[in-house]
Amino acid sequence: MPKMKSSRSARKSFKVTATGKIKRRKAYRSHILTSKSSKRKRHLRKPTLVSKSEQKRIRVAMQA
Numbered sequence: 001m002p003k004m005k006s007s008r009s010a011r012k013s014f015k016v017t018a019t020g021k022i023k024r025r026k027a028y029r030s031h032i033l034t035s036k037s038s039k040r041k042r043h044l045r046k047p048t049l050v051s052k053s054e055q056k057r058i059r060v061a062m063q064a
Contacts, residue, residue, distance in 0.1 A: 006063035014050065014058055022050040022058055 015023045028036070029044040050058055 004063060007061040010058060010061035014062060016062075017049075022055055022062075023047050024050050 013024065017023055025047055026044045029041065033041060
């Protein structure tokens with residue numbers, strides 16, 4: 001049986017924190033930024049954690 005391959009995009013998109021939670025970037029920050037307020041763009045800069053319901057699925061994709 002061959003080894004399971006991890007999703008390379010998932011490996012690059014997510015990081016595992018020291019406590020084992022998964023960190024991700026926020027969406028809606030890539031283009032059409034002129035129509036978004038400075039406050040909204042500033043809040044989108046900060047990373048956030050993946051929701052508990054999605055953690056297992058991402059962990060499988062990452063093989064971590």
